[in-house]
Amino acid sequence: MDKKQRIIDAAIQLYLKNGIEKTTISHIVKEAGIAQGTFYLYFPTKLAVMPAIAEQMVATVHEKLMQIDRNATIREKMLNCINILFSNTNTYQELTKLIYTGFTQTEEVKQWEKIYSPLYAWVFEVIEEAQSNDEVDGKLDAKVVARIIIGAIESTAEQIYLFDDSPITQVEHVKDNLLRFILNGLN
Amino acid sequence: MDKKQRIIDAAIQLYLKNGIEKTTISHIVKEAGIAQGTFYLYFPTKLAVMPAIAEQMVATVHEKLMQIDRNATIREKMLNCINILFSNTNTYQELTKLIYTGFTQTEEVKQWEKIYSPLYAWVFEVIEEAQSNDEVDGKLDAKVVARIIIGAIESTAEQIYLFDDSPITQVEHVKDNLLRFILNGLN
Amino acid sequence: MDKKQRIIDAAIQLYLKNGIEKTTISHIVKEAGIAQGTFYLYFPTKLAVMPAIAEQMVATVHEKLMQIDRNATIREKMLNCINILFSNTNTYQELTKLIYTGFTQTEEVKQWEKIYSPLYAWVFEVIEEAQSNDEVDGKLDAKVVARIIIGAIESTAEQIYLFDDSPITQVEHVKDNLLRFILNGLN
Amino acid sequence: MDKKQRIIDAAIQLYLKNGIEKTTISHIVKEAGIAQGTFYLYFPTKLAVMPAIAEQMVATVHEKLMQIDRNATIREKMLNCINILFSNTNTYQELTKLIYTGFTQTEEVKQWEKIYSPLYAWVFEVIEEAQSNDEVDGKLDAKVVARIIIGAIESTAEQIYLFDDSPITQVEHVKDNLLRFILNGLN
DNA sequence: GATGAATGAGATTTCATTCAT
DNA sequence: CATGAATGAAATCTCATTCAT
Structure with missing residues (x-):
């Protein structure tokens, strides 16, 4: 309709x-x-549909993130976050990349920040809360690191799902390393 | 000619x-x-030009990486690596993304691994060497983490240069956080 | 409304x-x-609007013609007529031509005669009256010459306003020649 | 070909x-x-073809004008000119009008002067020569009057062929009046 | 009467691809 | 090897027209 x-x-x-x-x-x-x-x-144009698509995809991911227990440990939160983003990348295959490309080509790049911000905000809050508990290195700028983490997870997932043809078991190994690296990174 | x-x-x-x-x-x-x-x-086809473009771009980056002093500390090496990849992203703007897209569209994805491998290899060697000196968490899989790091640096650079319009000074702040996060992550 | x-x-x-x-x-x-x-x-259709447009434009011109003093000399009448038609062409730019085109395309050509007739009639009466006073060559068919004169004035005005880019002063020179030519022509 | x-x-x-x-x-x-x-x-665009069409049509008319005996009287020359332009308008029906419209719509109006100039030039020379023989009113600006005459002939022909449905015999009557009017006009 | 979202036939326009030179 | 005019399938885009509200 x-x-x-x-x-x-x-x-x-x-x-x-x-x-x-x-x-x-x-x-x-x-x-x-x-x-x-x-x-x-x-x-x-057909590219002008991209922002609408992006919004929808981000909304889906954000919804899943919001279902994570607020009282979970940071390890659990990050693990969940990794799983959700990996699953999303896997499901939507190249859509993430296409959204980037679509955006940059339509010069509606400025919208990206706004659309993606719910994801950044979620990680930001997780980090900030953990910093107040001394679980995370207080010298890190939570806002910046939130973006770094989201980027690291997504780019790793893309490498796995788009460019690799390793068996599934491999995926868990990568996730383990990623989680360990991120937790190390946050200290 | x-x-x-x-x-x-x-x-x-x-x-x-x-x-x-x-x-x-x-x-x-x-x-x-x-x-x-x-x-x-x-x-x-026009997409068949992409591998040639990618090779050229990766070669440029790799060349710069090879000029880094082998005896430098891991901090210095990572700092240099960040600077080189940020500068590359800045120069080539959206080309990285376009290469991804171009590849996935031509189903020549397999070449990607091969072309990008010199970058992964360089980081891999840096990590492995540092692990043998106990400078880096020995439980991390150096091969996997090399990709995570490259991905994290590139995605952060893209966020800065493609989607953000913060003043230049901001960039240094992000790089500081990124370096700190990565070094934390490795240890 | x-x-x-x-x-x-x-x-x-x-x-x-x-x-x-x-x-x-x-x-x-x-x-x-x-x-x-x-x-x-x-x-x-969009062309069906043309007759209504034409009527409106002709009515405007006719109204101005009717304001000319009936007792004026034929020179004064023709001078006035030239000025009115020139001014009209200048104001409505290409509308006259478009009306022609619009008409011929809609096959509503027959309406043209009817719509334009007040203008022809005005000139016709001027000539006929002048012929009865022996001011104008009696061998000319007033009905035909009325059309010739209207046509000459309009086409000259179009040449000036649509196809020329001479300075304004030029216009007066052309009008002088046109008036002289018409008065010669009538006698 | x-x-x-x-x-x-x-x-x-x-x-x-x-x-x-x-x-x-x-x-x-x-x-x-x-x-x-x-x-x-x-x-x-389809309108961009108009200048080429106009050139071709003007060339045809000009060719016929050039075949008129240079030593003929001005009456004979004008008679011939009227016949040629009437015949042309008759043959090409609404093309003349369409050329105008096409031009004004494509904003290639400036070309019009250039394309039409051979016709103006021909009449101009006829008048000027006649002026030097005192056959024509020396006070008239030959350049301006040439355009007035061409315009008068064409617009009259258009009225006849496009907007009138009088019998053919009528045409000769109109031509007679037109010739008489023009010769009078030139004096 | 008035509306304006929706239609879809048909127009314009593009562009990868060919091939004679 | 190199050319570039020509092609025509297929794309984009327009817009008169309809019709349920």
Whole structure:
């Protein structure tokens, strides 16, 4: 019923399956079951759909993060965070990368900060709280480190899922090292 | 004079300026100053140029890494590495991401490992050597952590240079945190 | 308030600014501040607005012609007529031509005669009266010459205002020649 | 063989038959027997073909004018000129008007002067020569009057052929009046 | 009467690819 | 090897028109 949402859903499907390059507006409208011209009522180009897609994906991840027990240890929180982001990268395959690319190409880069901020904020709060308990190196700038950690997790997940073809068991080994490295990093 | 190299140079210029999506073979040949048909003597598609571009970029970074004093402390080595990768990201803007995207779209993903491996290898050796001196947590898998570190540095640099518009002074602050986090992480 | 008039006004604005070809019904309704469907309550196509536009323009010119003193000499009348038509062409720029084009394209050509007839009639009466006073060559068919004169004035004005970029002073020189030529022609 | 010429010829055919508004680039390439993309190698839009069409039409008229005996009387020259322009307007139906419209819409108005100038030049020379023989009012500016005459002839022809539905015999009557009026005008 | 979201046929436009030179 | 005009399939984009509200 909501044409805009149907466009977004169709775009996600097709970007995931075929990549942005090979996806056309014609494909999107066909998948969405709407008329050709209707697309242009909501988006000027196929890349202009990206911010909407990104918002949706980040919202999904954020929701999962919010379900983590606030009283858990920082180790448990980070472990959960790693699992959620890895799972997300795995599910959405190249979507994360495509969102980056889509953004930078549409020059709507400024929106990125805003859209991604809930994730940064969650890690930031975890770190800050842990710093107040002396569980984490107080000299680190929690805001900056939150971004570093999110980046490290995502880039590692991407290396695993997009560029590697190691067996699944390997994944756990990488996660162990990543968790250890991050906890070390926070001290 | 060397047509192939001129195609690569032109492609880099245009991918950086307009993104892969909007760059066409027609643009590339025009920028390269060669005939339309000549492109096909060297590359089958515009995405097939990506591996050549990636190789060139990685070679540049690797060369700089090799100039770092082998006897420096791990702190100095990591500091240098951060500076080199940040500078590279800044210079090449979105090229790193585009290389990822380009690769995943051409299904030549396997080449990525091979091309990027000199960078991983350099960090790997630094860590391993430090582990043998007990400077670094021996329980970490040096091969895995090398990738985590490269990923963390690159993603942080991207956040800074692509998605942020903070003043330059901010960059140093982020680098400080990143270095501290990584050194913590290794120990 | 009167939707029909708002459509006509908007159409004039846009036809003048962008030409008929590039003006769309969507543009017109937007300019008129009415809904898309409302246009069709008053006109079947965008060209069907032309007769209404023409009528309005001719009425304006005719009104000015009627204000000329009936007892003036034929020289004064022709001078006034030239000034009015020049001023009209200047104001409405290409509208005259567009009206022609619009008409011929809609096959509503027959209306043209009817709409333009007040202008022809005015000149016709001036000539006929002058012929009865022996001020004008009695062998000329007043009806035909009226059209020739209107045509000559308009085409000259168009050449000046649409296709020339001479300074204003030039205009007076052309008008002098035109008046002299017409008065010669009549006698 | 010459694709550009084939585009021009096809465009003339179709503009004459259906008007500019209803003619599409698709029609033109089909009529010209060339590929869709080929059109864009030569013209950016369908209106950009107009100057080329105008040039061709003016060249045809000019050629006929040049065949008029240089030693003929001014009456004979003007009579011939009227016949040629009437015949041209009759043959090309609305093309003259369409050229105007096409021009003004493409903002290539400046070219008009240049393209039309051979016709003006011909009349100019006729008048000037006649002025030197005292056959024509020496106070008239030959350059200006040349344009007035061309304009008067064309607009009268257009009124006849485009907007009137009088029987053919009428045409001769109008021509008589036009010639008489012009000769009077020149004195 | 008035609205304006939706339509989809059909227009414009692009661009990878070919091939005779 | 190199060229670049030509191609035409396929993309984007437009816009007159409809119709449920």
